[in-house]
Amino acid sequence: MTYDIAIIGAGPGGYTAAIRAAQLGMAVILVEKDQPGGVCLNRGCIPSKAIITSVDRYTEAKRLHKFGIKMENLSYDYGEIFQEKEKLVKKLVKSLSQVIKANGIDYIKGEACIESKNSLKVISETSEQAVEFKNLIIATGSRPCSLPNIKLDHKFVLDTDDVLSMEDLPESALIVGSGASGIEWARIFSGLEKQVTLVEIAPKLAPSLDNSISEAIRREFKKKKVEAYTATSIEEIDANRVLLSNGQELTPDIVFLGAGRVPNTEIKGVEQLDPEMNGKFFKVDSNLRTSIDNIYAIGDVNGILQVAHAASHQGVRAVEHIKFAQQADIDYTNIPFVIYGHPEIASLGYAEDVLMEKGIPYKKSVFPMPALGKTLVERENEGFIKVLADEENILGVHIISGNASELIHQLAIAKSAGISPEILSGTVFAHPTYSEAVYEGILGLVGDFFHLPPGLKTRI
């Protein structure tokens, strides 16, 4: 049989594309050499958040006295946190396998090797199977890699796969990079009372985010005793001695390389098709199509935006382009980006400095979370929401706060639906909720806030 679509890789990009193709009545085959769920489910989003949630509960328990509750002899067992994470991943892999099956998707375990632009071979330990297709979606993802002066040895210098496999945590860690993984592991290590130092080569923390967020992260790190150096790199690693570019010498128990991934483009046989590359990534057009007309590349392997929900959205759009010739034209400024720091960080659209650089006119509203009844009820006294907009549209949203990962979607809906701040300001928000910060953020654009005590504004 000739499949309408063959998909290589069952990460969030590949399996979502397969489900969408099946929903549209197409004959689809999904090839995966490891477990369904890809990096996201097995070595990324889910296991890291399972650990973070345990750490968060521990952190919460330590401040129960603020709620009038006494707790003695509080402790944690990292071995159990690890086992709980393993169980959760196993459960989700099983449930995803059932979803794939229930959708009538043909699934083969094995390594896909490309034979021609319409055929591939799947090699497993016990067999080889030929697959013919009209269209191919490459969703092979990415993997960690070494960086200049920082060679992974998986014993002292560890990557994200290594730290997620540790059944016990060392007493001290040097984290390299303040992207999502660096910030998340700073939260894990410091939350479990380990000594953390973080180095970031860029002049600010979380370099891709709005400057106000970078500054807020710096303040949070200071409170949590995370030593952070920006504009600093690793000069040399010699046994367990690490020399930084600022001249400092450290002897951490481990170095965690939170930055650096390479796309999995070295699929056997792909070289004969000679697809155009964009640096290390497969080059794609606005419909996610490579330079070969029936071959698409989605997710981490095209390097556009390396997050799970971008991969799955691209998967859906690629399939719809195949089926209906419908233009994908994804607006990446509508895709939220979340870092599960403490507090959480969420951002959408343009950072303020980018708007300035581009000369795009905008209005700004910044509302401090401690001005809300709800954050005080939760005994939280940190964070803010910053909303950037013109008369018609939301242009950017930057939040650092408890529940930021949820709050961002209210304005993601508004932004992608093109709802103006004026119209949004007519929405009623329940009291007391975190969502009232979204309301205040909008009010600050169209008029003025309702709940801003004098003095709080200046703290941002």
Ligand SMILES: Cc1cc2nc3c(=O)[nH]c(=O)nc-3n(C[C@H](O)[C@H](O)[C@H](O)COP(=O)(O)OP(=O)(O)OC[C@H]3O[C@@H](n4cnc5c(N)ncnc54)[C@H](O)[C@@H]3O)c2cc1C
């Ligand atoms: C520690 C960590 C935490 C993260 N946390 C988040 C988060 O909270 N939120 C978020 O949105 N993103 C997060 N990410 C990023 C997210 O995991 C990736 O963006 C996402 O998994 C990319 O999906 P994908 O489908 O492109 O590829 P992947 O998930 O990498 O899946 C690719 C699959 O292809 C398979 N494959 C490769 N080559 C072949 C071949 N030749 N034959 C058969 N199969 C093959 C691989 O085995 C793999 O299963 C995190 C990443 C890491 C490392």
